[in-house]
Amino acid sequence: MATELSTSFLCQGWIRPKHLSVRLYPVPSRRLIMMRQSNSGSEQKRPYTKKVFRRKSPKNVSFGPSVAEESDSENSNTDDIPTTNLETMSGKSVETNGAVNAAENKSSTNLETMASNSSLNADGGLVNSNVHIQDLIAMIRHAEKNVHLLNQARICALEDLEKILSEKKTLQGEINSLEMRLAETDARIRVASQERLHVELLEDQLEKLQAELSRRGGTLENVHDIIPNDDIIQSLSEEVNLLRTENISLKEDLKVLKAELTDMKGTGERVLLMEKERTYLESSVKELERKITVSQEDVSKLSTLKSECKSLWERVEHLQSLLDKAAKQADQATLVLQENQVLRNKIEGMEESLEEANVYKISSEKLEEYNVLMQQKIKHLDERLQRSDEEIHSYIQLYQESVNEFQDTLTILREESKKSKLAEPANDMPRKFWSHMLLMIDSWYFEKKIESENASLLREMIWKRDGRIRDAYMECKEKNERETIRTFLGLISSVDRPGLHVVHIAAEMAPVAKVGGLGDVLTGLSKALQQKGHLVEVILPKYDCMQYEHVEDLRGLEMMFESYFEGRMFKNKVWVGTVEGLPVYFIEPHHPGNFFWRGQLYGEHDDFRRFSYFSRAALELLLQLGKRPDIIHCHDWQTSFVAPLYWDIYAPKGLNSARICFTCHNFEYQGTAPASELALCGLDVSHLNRPDRMQDHSAHDRINPLKGAIVYSNIVTTVSPTYAQEVRTAEGGKGLHSTLNSHSKKFVGILNGIDTDTWNPATDIYLKVQYSANDLQGKSDNKEALRRQLGLSSADVWRPLVGCVTRLVPQKGVHLIRHAIYRTLELGGQFVLLGSSPVPHIQKEFEEIANHFQSHEHVRLLLKYDESLSHLIYAASDMLIIPSIFEPCGLTQMIAMKYGSVPVVRKTGGLNDSVFDIDDDSIPVHFRNGYTFFTADEQGFNSALDRAIYHYKNDSDSWQQLVQKNMNIDFSWDSSALQYEELYLKSVARAKAANRS
Numbered sequence: 001m002a003t004e005l006s007t008s009f010l011c012q013g014w015i016r017p018k019h020l021s022v023r024l025y026p027v028p029s030r031r032l033i034m035m036r037q038s039n040s041g042s043e044q045k046r047p048y049t050k051k052v053f054r055r056k057s058p059k060n061v062s063f064g065p066s067v068a069e070e071s072d073s074e075n076s077n078t079d080d081i082p083t084t085n086l087e088t089m090s091g092k093s094v095e096t097n098g099a100v101n102a103a104e105n106k107s108s109t110n111l112e113t114m115a116s117n118s119s120l121n122a123d124g125g126l127v128n129s130n131v132h133i134q135d136l137i138a139m140i141r142h143a144e145k146n147v148h149l150l151n152q153a154r155i156c157a158l159e160d161l162e163k164i165l166s167e168k169k170t171l172q173g174e175i176n177s178l179e180m181r182l183a184e185t186d187a188r189i190r191v192a193s194q195e196r197l198h199v200e201l202l203e204d205q206l207e208k209l210q211a212e213l214s215r216r217g218g219t220l221e222n223v224h225d226i227i228p229n230d231d232i233i234q235s236l237s238e239e240v241n242l243l244r245t246e247n248i249s250l251k252e253d254l255k256v257l258k259a260e261l262t263d264m265k266g267t268g269e270r271v272l273l274m275e276k277e278r279t280y281l282e283s284s285v286k287e288l289e290r291k292i293t294v295s296q297e298d299v300s301k302l303s304t305l306k307s308e309c310k311s312l313w314e315r316v317e318h319l320q321s322l323l324d325k326a327a328k329q330a331d332q333a334t335l336v337l338q339e340n341q342v343l344r345n346k347i348e349g350m351e352e353s354l355e356e357a358n359v360y361k362i363s364s365e366k367l368e369e370y371n372v373l374m375q376q377k378i379k380h381l382d383e384r385l386q387r388s389d390e391e392i393h394s395y396i397q398l399y400q401e402s403v404n405e406f407q408d409t410l411t412i413l414r415e416e417s418k419k420s421k422l423a424e425p426a427n428d429m430p431r432k433f434w435s436h437m438l439l440m441i442d443s444w445y446f447e448k449k450i451e452s453e454n455a456s457l458l459r460e461m462i463w464k465r466d467g468r469i470r471d472a473y474m475e476c477k478e479k480n481e482r483e484t485i486r487t488f489l490g491l492i493s494s495v496d497r498p499g500l501h502v503v504h505i506a507a508e509m510a511p512v513a514k515v516g517g518l519g520d521v522l523t524g525l526s527k528a529l530q531q532k533g534h535l536v537e538v539i540l541p542k543y544d545c546m547q548y549e550h551v552e553d554l555r556g557l558e559m560m561f562e563s564y565f566e567g568r569m570f571k572n573k574v575w576v577g578t579v580e581g582l583p584v585y586f587i588e589p590h591h592p593g594n595f596f597w598r599g600q601l602y603g604e605h606d607d608f609r610r611f612s613y614f615s616r617a618a619l620e621l622l623l624q625l626g627k628r629p630d631i632i633h634c635h636d637w638q639t640s641f642v643a644p645l646y647w648d649i650y651a652p653k654g655l656n657s658a659r660i661c662f663t664c665h666n667f668e669y670q671g672t673a674p675a676s677e678l679a680l681c682g683l684d685v686s687h688l689n690r691p692d693r694m695q696d697h698s699a700h701d702r703i704n705p706l707k708g709a710i711v712y713s714n715i716v717t718t719v720s721p722t723y724a725q726e727v728r729t730a731e732g733g734k735g736l737h738s739t740l741n742s743h744s745k746k747f748v749g750i751l752n753g754i755d756t757d758t759w760n761p762a763t764d765i766y767l768k769v770q771y772s773a774n775d776l777q778g779k780s781d782n783k784e785a786l787r788r789q790l791g792l793s794s795a796d797v798w799r800p801l802v803g804c805v806t807r808l809v810p811q812k813g814v815h816l817i818r819h820a821i822y823r824t825l826e827l828g829g830q831f832v833l834l835g836s837s838p839v840p841h842i843q844k845e846f847e848e849i850a851n852h853f854q855s856h857e858h859v860r861l862l863l864k865y866d867e868s869l870s871h872l873i874y875a876a877s878d879m880l881i882i883p884s885i886f887e888p889c890g891l892t893q894m895i896a897m898k899y900g901s902v903p904v905v906r907k908t909g910g911l912n913d914s915v916f917d918i919d920d921d922s923i924p925v926h927f928r929n930g931y932t933f934f935t936a937d938e939q940g941f942n943s944a945l946d947r948a949i950y951h952y953k954n955d956s957d958s959w960q961q962l963v964q965k966n967m968n969i970d971f972s973w974d975s976s977a978l979q980y981e982e983l984y985l986k987s988v989a990r991a992k993a994a995n996r997s
């Protein structure tokens with residue numbers, strides 16, 4: 001008995017119809033019969049399902065059974081899947097991707113045309129841009145339609161995909177069962193071959209028996225006598241034949257099954273293709289959506305442009321009317337002139353008549369009278385002539401003025417239009433974008449893909465935030481790097497510098513590498529200068545312990561650059577990334593000393609070597625990158641080598657565009673070393689180890705990098721006016737007062753600001769609750785949160801919380817900080833200290849105090865560096881103490897005030913310039929903002945803290961007013977950055993003047 005099953009899979013366009021026919025034969029052996037029964041049972045139970053997937057469009061559906069037709073249809077589907085699907089699934093004639101792109105290209109071209117058309121043409125008239133705007137709108141609508149169609153196509157594709165997936169699932173089931181069948185068939189083949197062996201054995205035996213028979217002279221008939229079971233042999237040979245037939249049939253089945261399996265695999269691949277297509281469609285839709293957004297922005301810009309055009313047009317019309325008026329007046333004037341001419345002719349005629357009359361005058365009285373009359377007439381005509389001359393003159397003047405006015409306006413309009421045609425600053429892009437562009441250009445230059453001059457021009461365009469850079473970038477998103485570079489090079493034209501190019505070289509930058517105020521200043525000042533339109537870049541060492549999560553788009557450049565150290569050249573890898581929107585270069589030296597792989601920024605035995613290496617590498621990088629900065633700004637002794645290196649080595653090498661500005665954030669750290677060490681970075685020791693150059697005041701064989709920076713920089717600053725005075729005294733100058741005095745003309749103190757993006761209680765993400773001067777409830781909530789976090793008592797809301805956030809170094813008045821803990825307790829307050837110390841004995845001392853108060857309900861000491869906790873302490877505390885022995889500027893008092901914590905400070909350095917005592921009558925009331933003391937002892941400190949706590953406890957209203965007033969003081973970088981800007985500009989101008997003369 002044979003069972004015939006046929007299956008037809010039909011999936012339009014994607015799955016060809018398939019015909020499968022399997023013929024099963026009865027198995028004569030018992031084992032085979034048993035297997036067959038179980039198999040055929042399962043086969044018959046599983047019905048083949050006939051699947052027909054209906055698509056929305058009948059266009060590509062092929063139901064034909066012919067193999068040739070099927071394979072054609074398959075080919076057409078697989079060769080051009082995206083296009084076919086778009087067409088098929090949308091059920092309409094949808095434009096292909098190429099067409100969509102063409103439409104987009106057209107749209108951008110029209111945009112450009114429109115932008116240029118909306119300006120004045122050469123004749124001074126305006127070309128109406130409305131038509132083009134309409135075009136653009138139409139194009140956008142067109143693009144929207146395309147998006148809509150693509151969306152539809154995507155939905156169809158998704159539906160199809162779902163269908164195909166479900167079909168795939170079913171087919172998978174089929175495959176599984178076919179595989180099972182294959183296995184069964186295999187088993188059957190194995191059994192059959194065993195049976196065959198058995199039959200062959202029997203045949204052998206039969207042959208042997210026949211041979212034996214013939215040997216014995218018997219005939220075949222006698223065989224029946226010898227082998228009584230003749231039937232068995234007969235049946236066995238039949239069985240063998242049957243098995244052979246079945247074997248052949250099974251092989252055929254196997255072939256069919258294999259073909260089917262291959263087909264199934266093809267289906268899987270098609271499903272994959274569909275999935276790919278779906279992803280592709282989704283990305284196309286996204287891209288179109290993005291382009292529509294851009295187009296819409298363009299439309300809004302165009303409408304602004306249009307309104308501008310309109311107003312310009314009105315002005316032109318007004319001018320035109322003036323011109324018309326003037327022209328009329330000129331016509332009138334011409335008429336009057338003609339009239340005058342007629343009058344003149346008349347006068348001449350009359351004069352002739354007069355002459356004739358004169359001949360008769362003597363004889364005739366009448367003629368005399370006539371003469372008088374004529375004289376009067378002539379006089380009258382002369383007057384008229386004069387008047388009309390004046391009138392003509394005034395008309396001509398008026399006409400001239402109108403023409404001039406018109407010409408001026410025309411020139412202005414032309415210039416305006418030219419300017420607007422030229423790159424408008426693209427303020428819609430974030431600062432990060434421009435930094436990214438800058439780094440991209442640098443890497444091209446560094447990797448020798450563009451020339452130095454071209455790199456400079458592109459940098460300047462980026463610096464100006466030239467809209468063409470943005471457009472080129474957008475245009476090149478899909479292009480490869482070579483094409484992108486070509487597009488960018490096409491942009492280059494003469495560019496005016498919009499500001500200064502400033503490069504900061506420093507050892508710290510908040511928040512990626514911060515130890516103290518230097519990091520804050522670097523970021524705050526750079527941001528403020530960038531905001532003012534200057535091109536600002538930063539060069540830092542690539543420390544292993546940086547807060548890398550604050551660096552965006554960090555990547556290593558392909559090329560290394562070499563720099564000199566210790567008599568040979570070392571390779572350096574350059575990493576680029578943006579920090580707080582600023583472009584930053586991180587130098588990673590490939591020096592066996594692993595200079596910046598130490599787990600900390602400073603405090604290493606070889607700091608002199610580490611930072612002299614870095615200073616030289618930073619200048620080398622600028623040279624290699626072909627940069628032409630106006631200002632190189634270095635900070636503290638770690639980068640003070642830059643100044644002498646620049647003038648002695650790099651300016652002669654061609655890096656000679658810059659002025660060097662050096663800011664000392666603390667004169668206590670001078671980085672002195674044995675003089676010979678200076679030679680490591682290539683500086684000439686004998687040339688520099690002189691009392692008026694880099695020799696340290698303490699010994700003849702030591703050099704002082706800080707002194708070198710003072711001597712070799714064009715501008716020297718420190719961080720507050722009072723500190724600038726203090727360091728010029730023998731007591732405050734730490735040995736450098738005489739150097740500073742001899743360079744006093746270039747030395748100035750500028751008070752630091754704080755970065756109000758980072759330090760703003762209204763937006764601070766580290767706070768439990770954000771707050772502002774108008775809503776101080778948040779401040780109380782933070783106080784409560786800090787108390788809970790540190791396990792302090794919250795029993796009395798009004799118990800004053802005194803905070804201190806500091807490095808624990810002698811400069812900060814550690815003995816007064818320690819005293820403050822006990823004094824605060826005596827006065828009924830709570831005390832929280834956040835600080836860490838690089839000085840072991842101070843750290844140990846404070847650890848003991850911290851242990852002592854470990855579970856005290858009103859005191860907590862946290863001896864670590866913790867950025868987020870510092871924010872919470874500023875917000876939670878009512879007062880912040882800064883009893884410094886000296887303080888170059890100090891940022892914590894400003895941050896404290898911004899967060900409504902009243903500062904209690906010693907009057908020194910920058911504290912003296914920013915905190916003014918509430919009770920100091922010599923200071924105008926509105927400037928008074930904190931509590932100060934002068935004598936650096938316990939009584940002195942008490943005199944300030946006692947008053948502060950008394951005020952807090954006894955006059956909460958005026959305390960709140962004080963808090964609110966302090967929160968509103970402007971401590972931003974605005975005015976300080978302005979002062980730096982002025983210094984830079986003056987210095988650059990001086991250099992230019994010197995070069996000219």
Ligand SMILES: Nc1ncnc2c1ncn2[C@@H]1O[C@H](COP(=O)(O)OP(=O)(O)O)[C@@H](O)[C@H]1O
Pocket residue numbers: 515516517518520805806807834835836864865866867870889890891892893
């Ligand atoms: N332990 C600490 N944890 C977190 N931040 C700290 C810590 N100590 C100091 N700071 C921060 O360092 C900066 C100190 O700057 P500044 O007052 O100029 O002092 P200095 O630069 O002398 O350390 C502030 O931003 C302050 O919040």
